[in-house]
Amino acid sequence: MNILEQIITSFVASAGFGIIFNAPKESLIKCGLTGMFGWIVYITMANNEFDTVFATLAASFVVAVTSTIFSRIYKTPMIIFSVAGIIPLVPGGMAYDAMRNFVENDYNTAVSLAAKAFMISGAIAIGLVFSEVINQVIRQSKLTVKK
Amino acid sequence: MENKEAYTYYVMDICLLAGQIMLQSGAETYRVEDTMTRIASSYGIEKTHSYVTPTGIIFSAEESGSAKTKLVRISDRTTDLKKVTIVNDISRRISSGTVGVEEALLLLRDVDKSSIPFSAALQITAAAIASGCFLIMFDGNWHDFLPSMLAGGFGLFCLIFFHKLVPVKFFAEFLAALAIGSLSFFFVQTGLGEELDKIIIGSVMPLVPGLLITNAVRDLMAGHLVSGLSKGAEAFLTAFAIGSGIAVVLTLF
Numbered sequence: 001m002n003i004l005e006q007i008i009t010s011f012v013a014s015a016g017f018g019i020i021f022n023a024p025k026e027s028l029i030k031c032g033l034t035g036m037f038g039w040i041v042y043i044t045m046a047n048n049e050f051d052t053v054f055a056t057l058a059a060s061f062v063v064a065v066t067s068t069i070f071s072r073i074y075k076t077p078m079i080i081f082s083v084a085g086i087i088p089l090v091p092g093g094m095a096y097d098a099m100r101n102f103v104e105n106d107y108n109t110a111v112s113l114a115a116k117a118f119m120i121s122g123a124i125a126i127g128l129v130f131s132e133v134i135n136q137v138i139r140q141s142k143l144t145v146k147k
Numbered sequence: 148m149e150n151k152e153a154y155t156y157y158v159m160d161i162c163l164l165a166g167q168i169m170l171q172s173g174a175e176t177y178r179v180e181d182t183m184t185r186i187a188s189s190y191g192i193e194k195t196h197s198y199v200t201p202t203g204i205i206f207s208a209e210e211s212g213s214a215k216t217k218l219v220r221i222s223d224r225t226t227d228l229k230k231v232t233i234v235n236d237i238s239r240r241i242s243s244g245t246v247g248v249e250e251a252l253l254l255l256r257d258v259d260k261s262s263i264p265f266s267a268a269l270q271i272t273a274a275a276i277a278s279g280c281f282l283i284m285f286d287g288n289w290h291d292f293l294p295s296m297l298a299g300g301f302g303l304f305c306l307i308f309f310h311k312l313v314p315v316k317f318f319a320e321f322l323a324a325l326a327i328g329s330l331s332f333f334f335v336q337t338g339l340g341e342e343l344d345k346i347i348i349g350s351v352m353p354l355v356p357g358l359l360i361t362n363a364v365r366d367l368m369a370g371h372l373v374s375g376l377s378k379g380a381e382a383f384l385t386a387f388a389i390g391s392g393i394a395v396v397l398t399l400f
Binding site for chain 1: 172173174175178226227228229230231232235236239263264265269270273274276277280281283284285303344347348351352353355357358360361362364365368386390393394397398
C-alpha cells in the first residue's frame, strides 16, 4: 500500500466532506489537514500490527487535538474541523461486512463483526472525550495561573 | 417600566434567533446555550435560563417582577457549518460590545436568510470525489475509482432529491443506499467495476452521519443527556437506514 496515495486521498476526501457539510470556504484546507493527520496515524498503526480499535482511538484523539488547535488559532467552533476529520475512521467497511453476513444467514460472523464495529465507534467517541478532558484541564490550569 | 419590558423581549428575540440558527445548522447544544446566555448578559440581562433540545428551545429571562419565557420549535435541521461560524462570530462581537441591539437583530436576520454557500451540484461533485478517495483509502484498486465516484455522487443526488420528495429523512437515506447498491451492482455486472464490496463501502461514506456522532458525544460529555441521547438515536437510525438499503440490494442480487 502506497503511503503517499493514502495521504493525498485522505486529504481530498476530508476536504470534500467539508463541502458536503457546508463548512466555510477558507476552512476547507484545514478540514483536509485534520482528516489527513488522523488517517496517517490510523494507517501507520494498523499496518504495524496494532489492534484496529486502539488505532482508531489514537487517530480520533489526534483529530480532536488538531481541530482544537485550529479552532483556537482561527477562533471558530471546533466541530467544523473535527466532523470532517472523523469520517474516515467510521467503521463503514466493517458495518458493511456485518450486514452482508446477516443477509447470508451467517449470524456468528455477523454478530462478531457488528461487535467489532461497535467497539470502533466507541473508540472514536472515547478519543474525542480524552482530548476534550485534556483541553479543559489545560484551560483550567491557565485560569488559576492568571489569578 | 414598559420600555424596559419591551427591551427585554427584544433582547430575548435576538438570543432566540441566534440559538435557532445555530441549532438548525448543526451546532452542539452546549454552544447554543452558551451563545444565548452570553448575548443576554452582554445586553444587560444577567439571570437567564435556557433549555435546548434538538427539537426546541425554551429561553427564560428573570427581571425585576415576573420572569419572561419564550419557546421556539425547531422542525427541520440541516448541516450548514458556515452559519454556525458566522453566528459564533456575531456573538463574539456582541460580547466585546461593538454591536448594538438593533444591528445585532439585522445581522442575524441576514444570516438566517442567506443561502447555503455551496450549490447542490458542487456538493454532489465533492461527494463523488470523496467516494473515489475512500475507495483508495480502503485498499481498493484504481480500476474501481470511476465506478465508485459515479455511485457516490449519484447517492448524494438521490438523497437530496428524495428528501425533497418525501419529508421522512430515514426513508430518503434508505432509498439513496438502495440506489448506490443497485448502481454498484450494475457496474460490476457490466464489467466497469471489479470489487462490489469496495465500491459500495466507498460510495456509501458520504451518507454517514458524522456530524450527529460527533455532536452526540460532545453533548453527552457536556451533561446534555436528552440532546445527546436523541442525537445518538438519530445517528443510529440513519446508520440503520443505510444498512437496510444495502441489505435489500444484497438479498435481491
